[in-house]
Amino acid sequence: MTHIAWVPERWVEAATGTLAGLAERHPSRAILLLPQPEDTTDSVEGEADLRCFVRQGERKEVCAEVITLRLRGARASVPASVVMPLLVSDLPVFLRWRGPLPFGSTELEQLVGLADRLVVDAVEWDEPARDCRELSKLFGTIAVSDIAWARTLPWRAAVAGMWPDVAGAAQVAVAGPLADALLFAAWLETRLGHAVDLDHEPADEIERVEVDGQEARPVAAELMTPSDFLSDQLEMFGRDPIYEEAARRVASWTTTK
């Protein structure tokens, strides 16, 4: 596959770390786009690496190509013509957009037009509810994955395992990032078909979920790395209607719960 990553300056370190873990699981051509629109020169500067990883306990290596492109000046707003010749033919194209999405911009529009799937992380946004509203307008155009949504998966599975005790749930408490908490509450509300109050406690990652005071016990949640969450999204090809419904519900909440 081709994995395009749009990585503004402040996300470069995190993106590089994730990419290293990702390549181990998804050998692919990764195109790292580093936009520098404020640069006074109009230029594209690139380098290509072949990164190989030894499989645990085996002699063989899995190799992945990484192409890094610095898009300076005006080139940062028209990335498609640079990227298109570099796509691997006939294979899916994933677009990982780091940070808030510049809705309505040419760069987003062009890259969405090239990709089969857009991968975002709502935790990187300043206002998740507002951005969910804008993002939901793209659902008909491109399949979307949200890593914040993926992070809730073990917790959703754990709460699903509490059925039917949670069938009439009225309140959910989530200690974790706001985006994760909103998506979790929206999921519960849309699946159960009735309103559920969210009690949110900020934390860097999801630490606790309680439904009507009953604690959910996920399995294997602590084993997941950022690379694993992104890898999981790269294994999905179609639209995710359950996520879309949850994101639309978050978008409908003008103020956070």
Add this chain to the structure above:
Amino acid sequence: MTEVVAAPNPLLEGLTMRRPPEPCAIAIFGASGDLTQRKIMPALYALAMRGLLPARFGIVGVSRTEMSTEDFVERMRQAVMVNCRDEFRHDVWERLAEGLHYVSADFGVEGGEAALVDALNEIDETRGTAGNRVYYLAVPPAAFDDIVTALGRRRTASGWTRVIVEKPFGHDLASAEALNELVTTYFHEDEIFRIDHYLGKETVQNMLVLRFANGIFEPIWNRQFIDHVQITVAESLGVEGRADFYEHAGAIRDVVQNHMLQLVALTAMEPPIDFAAESVRNEKVKVLKAIHTPGPKHVVRGQYGSGYIEGEEVPGYRQEHGVAADSNTETYVAAKLFVDNWRWADTPFYLRTGKRLPRRETTIAIQFKRAPHPLFEVDRESLRPNVLLIHIQPDEGVSLAIGAKVPGQGTSIRTVHMDFLYGGAFRIGIPEAYERLILDCLLGDATLFTRADEVEEQWAIVDAMVAPWKRDRPRFPNYAAGSWGPPAADDLLHRDGRSWRRH
């Protein structure tokens, strides 16, 4: 009484995680044995590591050996540390070990099962396993009767029961039928899970994906386009401490009856209507029923003499520890089978398996017919037919041999390979077969297990193959360790104008 129908769980919709197994307790018979330590416990640990076991779960080890639960837990911990593919994590182990118990029981004496019943009832109470039971019979067939009878008579009124039966399932058709009759006296067919661990291998399952998820293969997967099929299960090891079993089984019962006939069935089967257990197994049984009984000239047996493996001198089979000095047990079998149906009529399936062959290798080679018209003026030998090679182990993957022009003046053709290797494409580890099979059993999915009629058809074929052996005495040994088998195996193909794949 009105049956209460549970409302479907809306929270499961769209969850990409596989549904978790229901709470249950697993009783492993033969808990002090090699299989439990090498395969079963490491598989359970690997499943626990990935959060694939139910939250409410318990394990009872059962054998005749006197041992405390503490000693058993420690022994299993050591086994997991040595044999598991994952790094050992204390927190995962501690969680698994909390539900681990050991019971010393002799099912040969009246009431010998009482201690096990008590232990399982206790697990139901303390761990909430709701009477759901998996009985894993990792014991020799001689012990089946007592265990199955005792379990059948005392099966719980609440919860479900599943029985995993390890191979060998009988030693001929009559004994397999007797075993089936015994097990089905107490358990329904959908409660019986007969293991052939080959079916748990990723690459064996990939055979189904390769054939039925790719549109290009199925139209040419027949007698019109395929010249013949070769299936090789080669081992470089000798009997490795299994002489007692192997002397009675030989290669035909150890490998051909189960693994090889499964590979034949998966290669030759028609597309099932879906991937449900009964649909897949129905199609496999049809293949086994269609296999023409091979005549004596179509079966070759062999036994290895001394020789060299990887530069090291190794003894002959008759010199192995525990083997009779005049043993006539076969360590090699080659056979030519025909599947008598529209798809495969007159297309031979050549099988060969043996011990002390030059290297360990399991492959299915689909050899296609040559191009119909020799367009290029080249040596016929350099224009080899296309071969689709499915590597089951090691170097798991798929390879297609095609002819390509050698760069330069003139037209010179060489065979090159288009390869897909699991190891080169995916870095995630390939799960052990036992992990997949145990999890499937916990989920009640019998697709990758052998059904009663399937195992009986397999034995019927094997019985027909060995019947002539009772009448003649073989001249053993007839191949040297480190060679590819007896000359008669080569003749089997040469007579048809073919030869075994080059290695």
